[in-house]
Amino acid sequence: MKKAVNDFLVIENRALNATNYLIRLLSPEPLPAIYPGQFVNVGINDSSEVFLRRPFSIFEVDYENNTLGLVVKILGKGSKKLSEAATGSSISLIYPLGKGFSQPARADKILLIGGGSGVAPILFLAKTANTPAENVNILIGAKSAGDHIGIEDYRQYGATHFTTEDGSLGVKGFVTQHPLFAEEITGFDKIYACGPDPMMRAVAKMAQEKGIFCEVSLENLMACGFGVCLCCIEPTVKGNLCVCTDGPVFNINSLKW
Amino acid sequence: MVDLKVKIGNLEFKNPVMAASGTCGFAEELADFYDVSELGAIFLKGTTLRNRAGNDYPRMAETPSGMLNAVGLQNKGADYFIETIYPRIKDIDTHLIVNVNGSTIDEYIELTEKINELGKIPAIELNISCPNVKEGGMAFGISCPSAEAVVREVRKVYDKTLIVKLSPNVTDIAEIARAVEGQGADSVSLVNTFLGMAIDSEKRTPLLSTITGGLSGPAIKPIALRMVWQVARAVKIPVIGIGGIMNTQDAIEFMLAGATAIQVGTAIFKDPFTPLKIIQGIQEYLNRHGFDSVSGIIINKLQM
Ligand SMILES: Cc1cc2nc3c(=O)[nH]c(=O)nc-3n(C[C@H](O)[C@H](O)[C@H](O)COP(=O)(O)OP(=O)(O)OC[C@H]3O[C@@H](n4cnc5c(N)ncnc54)[C@H](O)[C@@H]3O)c2cc1C
Numbered sequence: 299m300k301k302a303v304n305d306f307l308v309i310e311n312r313a314l315n316a317t318n319y320l321i322r323l324l325s326p327e328p329l330p331a332i333y334p335g336q337f338v339n340v341g342i343n344d345s346s347e348v349f350l351r352r353p354f355s356i357f358e359v360d361y362e363n364n365t366l367g368l369v370v371k372i373l374g375k376g377s378k379k380l381s382e383a384a385t386g387s388s389i390s391l392i393y394p395l396g397k398g399f400s401q402p403a404r405a406d407k408i409l410l411i412g413g414g415s416g417v418a419p420i421l422f423l424a425k426t427a428n429t430p431a432e433n434v435n436i437l438i439g440a441k442s443a444g445d446h447i448g449i450e451d452y453r454q455y456g457a458t459h460f461t462t463e464d465g466s467l468g469v470k471g472f473v474t475q476h477p478l479f480a481e482e483i484t485g486f487d488k489i490y491a492c493g494p495d496p497m498m499r500a501v502a503k504m505a506q507e508k509g510i511f512c513e514v515s516l517e518n519l520m521a522c523g524f525g526v527c528l529c530c531i532e533p534t535v536k537g538n539l540c541v542c543t544d545g546p547v548f549n550i551n552s553l554k555w
Numbered sequence: 556m557v558d559l560k561v562k563i564g565n566l567e568f569k570n571p572v573m574a575a576s577g578t579c580g581f582a583e584e585l586a587d588f589y590d591v592s593e594l595g596a597i598f599l600k601g602t603t604l605r606n607r608a609g610n611d612y613p614r615m616a617e618t619p620s621g622m623l624n625a626v627g628l629q630n631k632g633a634d635y636f637i638e639t640i641y642p643r644i645k646d647i648d649t650h651l652i653v654n655v656n657g658s659t660i661d662e663y664i665e666l667t668e669k670i671n672e673l674g675k676i677p678a679i680e681l682n683i684s685c686p687n688v689k690e691g692g693m694a695f696g697i698s699c700p701s702a703e704a705v706v707r708e709v710r711k712v713y714d715k716t717l718i719v720k721l722s723p724n725v726t727d728i729a730e731i732a733r734a735v736e737g738q739g740a741d742s743v744s745l746v747n748t749f750l751g752m753a754i755d756s757e758k759r760t761p762l763l764s765t766i767t768g769g770l771s772g773p774a775i776k777p778i779a780l781r782m783v784w785q786v787a788r789a790v791k792i793p794v795i796g797i798g799g800i801m802n803t804q805d806a807i808e809f810m811l812a813g814a815t816a817i818q819v820g821t822a823i824f825k826d827p828f829t830p831l832k833i834i835q836g837i838q839e840y841l842n843r844h845g846f847d848s849v850s851g852i853i854i855n856k857l858q859m
């Protein structure tokens with residue numbers, strides 16, 4: 299069986315800032331191999347208001363201790379409830395879901411772009427890519443300094459850059475306004491991005507213009523997360539595809555953006 | 556071991572717990588989790604004669620205790636099913652049932668004839684109740700003359716088990732059930748989704764690209780249960796109960812209301828194991844209440 303449903307134990311739930319939480323979950327079974335870009339569908343404690351599960355990207359995997367980490371940004375009622383999960387409580391996950399990013403080659407110069415909660419799969423990719431740090435640039439965008447999640451540790455995986463809309467950290471503006479795009483963008487072999495739709499579209503447009511390989515991880519609304527409901531579709535050159543099974547990672551050339 | 560077998564038309568099912576069309580894909584997606592041959596039957600994703608792209612995104616909106624969908628029968632058409640999907644799934648050891656859709660009676664007939672050729676598909680579920688397509692679909696299921704017409708014509712070309720899926724978006728569902736029974740349906744399954752809608756008050760836009768969609772999940776259960784009860788009293792053919800079934804207790808309630816079998820739909824999205832849990836739960840229920848077969852509770856249904 300390739301996918302499972304299991305109750306995980308909340309072993310840590312830590313506020314990263316006012317709206318983002320890092321939740322670490324202990325698996326009752328040895329974890330399968332999990333790749334950056336893959337996600338879990340999380341059962342939020344039953345209430346009539348939050349009926350369906352909520353999808354969250356996997357932020358980190360610790361095979362030794364059998365734990366998964368998620369970065370949860372409070373958006374509405376489900377993520378709010380999840381952010382209140384008590385240590386020691388259990389949470390049902392369906393996992394591992396979706397297809398992750400393609401693995402960059404060692405020699406590739408790569409640019410990893412994360413915006414908002416989209417940092418989770420991007421930082422997971424930064425950590426696990428077998429590309430040496432000198433070939434990796436990480437660009438993180440947020441509304442303001444207060445919205446940035448603590449990712450100091452990631453400097454070891456590549457040169458780290460920031461943009462904020464109010465200029466309180468790094469370059470003022472959106473990620474695509476960072477000098478990396480103006481000056482050095484053609485120096486990259488591959489761009490990987492996850493974040494709000496307008497951000498990914500802007501990145502995709504730049505990459506397309508310069509003919510750079512680019513993968514984005516989409517966050518379409520989902521009901522099931524494993525390919526049976528056909529609710530999460532994205533129009534592609536191959537017709538409507540399910541973001542949950544054919545994605546969430548897509549090469550921009552296959553999207554109708 | 557209690558006996559879970561049930562009969563619909565000439566077909567025997569290993570147990571009365573089935574996966575509903577549109578909520579279990581083409582069986583392969585569920586097979587990623589467990590051995591799907593344990594299910595009583597698998598009602599495959601709605602199929603049409605030709606490729607359909609379905610409706611635009613967004614197609615889904617969560618609502619209190621349920622959800623709206625507006626998928627619009629996205630599927631790659633009959634030939635793709637027959638050539639590509641069927642060979643991969645045909646050896647699954649439970650009944651695979653094709654959910655047959657059309658925008659005209661001729662399309663229903665042509666698709667049925669194609670499916671009739673497939674040795675490992677012992678039954679079809681004639682969907683005359685899809686609320687998410689502009690032509691055909693539910694339009695056939697909401698008046699007696701059109702429901703009769705499509706069932707009559709399909710019956711002429713199909714000798715295997717014919718199940719007709721009814722729409723709840725009618726004033727008197729028992730009347731429609733009697734009408735399709737009169738045209739030779741072997742069974743009726745009900746309910747399909749209720750036409751509903753949702754609006755984002757902040758953005759001041761509808762939540763679905765199609766504005767309206769089909770409501771499913773526990774929100775519809777009491778109405779579905781009432782309709783199953785009404786239909787079971789009105790017809791002699793077996794009734795398959797559907798609508799918001801989340802657990803064993805819900806399934807038993809539908810059987811007490813007169814359903815010979817039940818389908819699990821939206822609950823699969825929350826937990827793909829739900830049908831298996833219900834199979835086990837029914838066994839435990841039968842033991843606890845001293846029945847040696849599931850037909851016991853169906854025969855002992857509420858005398859109301
Ligand atoms: C594959 C995937 C990976 C994801 N990874 C992460 C992650 O790592 N961290 C994280 O914080 N979030 C992630 N998300 C987004 C997360 O699933 C949503 O934020 C969450 O489901 C919102 O639930 P809620 O109950 O809090 O909001 P709701 O109360 O359901 O919604 C609040 C508002 O936001 C809108 N909304 C909700 N979800 C979406 C969406 N997906 N797209 C557009 N609008 C939406 C609703 O329409 C509503 O207006 C991911 C989504 C997907 C599909």
Ligand SMILES: Cc1cc2nc3c(=O)[nH]c(=O)nc-3n(C[C@H](O)[C@H](O)[C@H](O)COP(=O)(O)O)c2cc1C
Pocket residue numbers: 527528529575576577578600601602624626628654682685720746747748770771772773775797798799800818819820821822
């Ligand atoms: C996303 C989705 C897709 C569906 N697609 C179909 C379909 O293709 N054919 C069909 O007959 N019913 C379809 N249905 C209806 C279900 O089979 C079922 O009748 C309905 O959802 C009520 O049951 P539930 O409350 O257990 O989900 C669909 C339902 C959902 C939620």
Ligand code: FES
Pocket residue numbers: 519520521522523524525526527528529530531540541542543
């Ligand atoms: S969310 Fe159900 S198919 Fe993708």
